[in-house]
Amino acid sequence: MTPAARQPAGAPAEVVLRAEGLVKTYGGVQALKGVSLSVRRGSIHGLLGENGAGKSTLVGLISGMRTPTSGQIWLGDRQVAGQDVKSMERSGVFLVTQEPMIVDQLSVEDNLLLGRWPARRGFIDRRALRREATRMLEGAGIAPDAPAGGLGAVEKRKLNILRALFSGGEVIILDEPTTSLTVADRNRLFDFMRELKARGVTFVFISHYNEEILEICDAVSVLRDGALAGESSDVGRLDSDRLSEMVLGRDLALFHRVRRSPQSLPREGGFQFRDVRAPGVAVADFAIAPGEIVGFAGLPGSGAKDFARCLFGFPPARSGSVFVPDASGPARSGSVFVPGASGAAPMPRDPREAFRAGIAYLSDDRRRDGLVGIRSIRDNLVMSSLDALSSLGWIDMRREEETAHAVFRRMGIKAPGPQTPADALSGGNQQKVCLGRVIATSPGLLVLDEPTRGIDVGVKEDVHRQIDALTAQGMSVIIITTDLDEMVRVVDRVCVFSGGSIVESLTGSDITKERLRAAAFDRSAGAGKGASQP
Numbered sequence: 001m002t003p004a005a006r007q008p009a010g011a012p013a014e015v016v017l018r019a020e021g022l023v024k025t026y027g028g029v030q031a032l033k034g035v036s037l038s039v040r041r042g043s044i045h046g047l048l049g050e051n052g053a054g055k056s057t058l059v060g061l062i063s064g065m066r067t068p069t070s071g072q073i074w075l076g077d078r079q080v081a082g083q084d085v086k087s088m089e090r091s092g093v094f095l096v097t098q099e100p101m102i103v104d105q106l107s108v109e110d111n112l113l114l115g116r117w118p119a120r121r122g123f124i125d126r127r128a129l130r131r132e133a134t135r136m137l138e139g140a141g142i143a144p145d146a147p148a149g150g151l152g153a154v155e156k157r158k159l160n161i162l163r164a165l166f167s168g169g170e171v172i173i174l175d176e177p178t179t180s181l182t183v184a185d186r187n188r189l190f191d192f193m194r195e196l197k198a199r200g201v202t203f204v205f206i207s208h209y210n211e212e213i214l215e216i217c218d219a220v221s222v223l224r225d226g227a228l229a230g231e232s233s234d235v236g237r238l239d240s241d242r243l244s245e246m247v248l249g250r251d252l253a254l255f256h257r258v259r260r261s262p263q264s265l266p267r268e269g270g271f272q273f274r275d276v277r278a279p280g281v282a283v284a285d286f287a288i289a290p291g292e293i294v295g296f297a298g299l300p301g302s303g304a305k306d307f308a309r310c311l312f313g314f315p316p317a318r319s320g321s322v323f324v325p326d327a328s329g330p331a332r333s334g335s336v337f338v339p340g341a342s343g344a345a346p347m348p349r350d351p352r353e354a355f356r357a358g359i360a361y362l363s364d365d366r367r368r369d370g371l372v373g374i375r376s377i378r379d380n381l382v383m384s385s386l387d388a389l390s391s392l393g394w395i396d397m398r399r400e401e402e403t404a405h406a407v408f409r410r411m412g413i414k415a416p417g418p419q420t421p422a423d424a425l426s427g428g429n430q431q432k433v434c435l436g437r438v439i440a441t442s443p444g445l446l447v448l449d450e451p452t453r454g455i456d457v458g459v460k461e462d463v464h465r466q467i468d469a470l471t472a473q474g475m476s477v478i479i480i481t482t483d484l485d486e487m488v489r490v491v492d493r494v495c496v497f498s499g500g501s502i503v504e505s506l507t508g509s510d511i512t513k514e515r516l517r518a519a520a521f522d523r524s525a526g527a528g529k530g531a532s533q534p
């Protein structure tokens with residue numbers, strides 16, 4: 001490893017990275033309006049701000065991915081603004097992106113070496129490298145000879161960080177590294193970061209979770225509308241409310257759903273699934289009432305995500321049946337979906353069939369969800385509601401336009417207008433498009449996998465209010481989220497999955513963060529063994 005020099009005890013912490021008056025303009029739009037920042041060596045520096053505030057743009061400039069329109073960047077006493085990624089990496093600054101850049105076919109160790117080769121001139125002492133790699137990987141609890149493709153999400157993230165360090169990285173930038181990680185995985189990533197920090201490594205860390213910033217950061221800079229809205233070099237003195245206030249420029253009003261008891265929900269008119277079998281899934285019976293919000297909880301591999309996917313035929317279940325409620329029933333007036341017939345039907349064979357049965361699904365992967373970057377936000381917004389907007393094969397252009405504008409406004413998408421290409425949106429605003437799109441189809445059953453990933457603290461609460469309002473009109477919702485706080489605040493009931501089946505159902509005051517955590521962890525040992533595999 002190439003640990004950065006440690007500070008002598010008592011000396012004032014050295015500024016390793018400094019930015020001054022950074023401006024970035026895209027076309028006519030100023031994404032950054034003169035931002036300054038000082039990062040101390042061996043610290044974890046948080047970057048916080050609303051969707052589109054400029055966080056990714058800022059780290060893009062610092063890492064050499066993008067060129068500043070104006071402004072200066074200093075590494076130690078060297079001015080480096082305008083250098084490209086390779087030069088910045090040679091200077092020790094690495095942006096570790098969310099999509100792990102790992103060659104699955106190679107061993108873990110070869111992946112580490114891969115990063116090193118271009119960085120060295122001439123002679124490579126492979127044996128020394130191998131010794132060094134082995135030592136680093138052992139420290140991280142990763143087997144050097146394991147195939148990289150078999151690593152879990154956290155291990156891949158760790159490996160990316162190690163590769164940066166192995167190539168001489170001193171400042172590691174992480175843009176929302178914890179998105180969709182389970183609580184346990186996130187804690188493991190944080191432990192790893194703390195260990196490296198103790199060895200003098202510096203981190204710049206972007207997150208939308210206040211508690212993560214409070215837990216792991218030493219200092220924080222908050223961006224709002226491309227400008228610095230606040231900063232602190234003593235995060236210990238802040239709390240979550242204060243952080244939200246810095247981000248939003250106002251207090252955050254947390255949403256709490258008035259939880260509905262099973263007794264208070266209509267008995268008739270909901271979706272019901274029976275004997276659903278798919279790889280990793282064996283669910284005998286699952287029913288959801290009109291207007292009900294059910295959370296699916298469970299570890300990766302527990303079947304929660306797989307079951308949610310096969311409700312949408314994505315991929316289809318091997319067997320099973322669905323009872324689709326009558327769309328014209330009183331419980332669903334206001335809903336636009338018109339299933340072919342109500343009553344028992346085979347499980348949907350593909351998303352189109354599911355969609356016709358009134359089931360909509362948001363996957364946890366924007367790219368798989370089919371966000372088309374080069375198409376406009378408007379086109380992306382109406383894509384899945386085309387069925388609903390067309391009658392007898394005619395697309396009602398006016399209605400399409402109205403829908404797109406309504407969703408654009410309702411989701412508070414930050415862009416010049418609906419004609420902007422989706423590519424030009426910040427990560428969180430892309431997520432708003434995907435979410436807005438499925439909501440716009442007015443489904444009878446909405447299945448949401450990590451709906452608020454990457455969405456800022458303010459918008460998250462708006463999204464929950466919108467979903468809550470739609471359930472009042474009879475829409476049923478299934479939600480999967482690794483954010484347990486969110487789960488507790490928005491659901492009526494939680495189904496805990498293990499080994500492909502629903503093993504526990506929580507309602508009322510039993511739905512607490514502690515119970516959710518325990519339910520998911522306690523069963524991990526037996527996961528995959530308890531239930532009969534289909």
Ligand SMILES: Nc1ncnc2c1ncn2[C@@H]1O[C@H](COP(=O)(O)OP(=O)(O)OP(=O)(O)O)[C@@H](O)[C@H]1O
Pocket residue numbers: 026027029031049050051052053054055056057058414415423424425426427428429454456
């Ligand atoms: N390639 C681009 N072309 C045009 N505008 C862009 C481009 N990339 C980013 N922008 C704009 O710059 C602004 C800042 O975007 P940025 O991605 O830095 O936000 P962010 O703070 O990372 O947000 P998020 O939390 O959603 O990831 C946004 O208004 C965005 O639309």
Ligand SMILES: [Mg+2]
Pocket residue numbers: 055056057426427428
């Ligand atoms: Mg971003």
